[in-house]
Amino acid sequence: MPVNRVSTLAQLIGAGMSATTIRRRFHRVLPGVFCQEEPAWFDRCLAVTLWRPDALLSHTSAARLYGWIGEPSGVHALVDESARLRTPEWLTVRRRRQGACDEVLGLPVTTREQTLIDCATVLGDAAAERLVDDALVHEVDENRVRALLDAEPGRRGHVRVRRLVDTAARGFASEPERVLGRELIRRHLRMQTNVRVGAFVVDFYDELANLVVEVDGYAFHSAPEVFRHDRRRQNVLVLDDLRVLRYAAFDVLKDPGAVADQIVAEVRRRRHARR
Known part of the structure; x- marks a missing residue:
C-alpha cells in the first residue's frame, strides 16, 4: 500500500x-x-x-x-x-x-470574501490596502464582502475592513497610481482613472476641473522616445485647455499624502473658477 x-x-x-x-x-x-x-x-x-x-x-x-x-x-x-x-x-x-467554504488544491479554505475580511483584520495598513484593492478588482465580489460585514457588524476588525473597502482604489495600472488613488479617495475626491481624454489615455482625470494627473515611473518614461511622446502629449492636452499635473512615481510613493493634498487643492480651485 x-x-x-x-x-x-x-x-x-x-x-x-x-x-x-x-x-x-x-x-x-x-x-x-x-x-x-x-x-x-x-x-x-x-x-x-x-x-x-x-x-x-x-x-x-x-x-x-x-x-x-x-x-x-x-x-x-x-x-x-x-x-x-x-x-x-x-x-x-x-x-x-x-x-461557507471553498476548496483549493484539495484543501478546504474559507471563501474568497471571508478570506479577504480575515486578512484585512490582521495585516498591516499598507499590506491590507494593497490586498483589498487587488482582490476587489480581480477575484472578490464587493457586495458579498459587505453582506458578511453587515451580518456581524460588531466583530473585531470589521470597522477597519469596511473603511478599507469604502476607500478601495480600482483600475490602476501601477502601484504608485494605486497608492495615490487611495489618498485621493480618503480626501473624498474620486477621479476617473485610465480614461481616454481626447486622443490619449491619462492616469487621472477630473471633468469638472478639466484637470489631468499623470504619474511617471522612471524606468518606463526615461526612454528617449517615450520622453518625447510624453512632452508632445502634454502640449496637446494643455492646448486643449486642460490643466496637467505630473508627478514622479518616486515622489508619490515617498509622500502620497502631500501629492494628494496638492491635487485636491488644485481640483477645488479649478472647479470653483470654472463655475
Whole structure:
C-alpha cells in the first residue's frame, strides 16, 4: 500500500508499519499526523486538515492558496467554537462558527470574501490596502464582502475592513497610481482613472476641473522616445485647455499624502473658477 508524503498514524499502520518504524522514518507534524520529510508550508496545511477534518484554512493561509500573497511563515485555521486545542508555534487556530467554504488544491479554505475580511483584520495598513484593492478588482465580489460585514457588524476588525473597502482604489495600472488613488479617495475626491481624454489615455482625470494627473515611473518614461511622446502629449492636452499635473512615481510613493493634498487643492480651485 503506497504511503503519502503526509499521512495519519492510522494510514501508516494500515500500510503495515510498526510504531518503531514510524518514529524512525517520519517527522511528527501534529498529533497523529506524520510527514516523510521535514514538513514544508503546504505539508503543514495538509496536516492540519488531517488532524482536524472540521478545520478550514483561513486568513493568510487561505490567501496564499488563492495566490494573493507570498508564502506566510505559519498556518492559520478555523475550527469549531467548542474546540479546545494545544497547538505548535507555527499554527494559529481561531474558534469561530463555520460558514461557507471553498476548496483549493484539495484543501478546504474559507471563501474568497471571508478570506479577504480575515486578512484585512490582521495585516498591516499598507499590506491590507494593497490586498483589498487587488482582490476587489480581480477575484472578490464587493457586495458579498459587505453582506458578511453587515451580518456581524460588531466583530473585531470589521470597522477597519469596511473603511478599507469604502476607500478601495480600482483600475490602476501601477502601484504608485494605486497608492495615490487611495489618498485621493480618503480626501473624498474620486477621479476617473485610465480614461481616454481626447486622443490619449491619462492616469487621472477630473471633468469638472478639466484637470489631468499623470504619474511617471522612471524606468518606463526615461526612454528617449517615450520622453518625447510624453512632452508632445502634454502640449496637446494643455492646448486643449486642460490643466496637467505630473508627478514622479518616486515622489508619490515617498509622500502620497502631500501629492494628494496638492491635487485636491488644485481640483477645488479649478472647479470653483470654472463655475
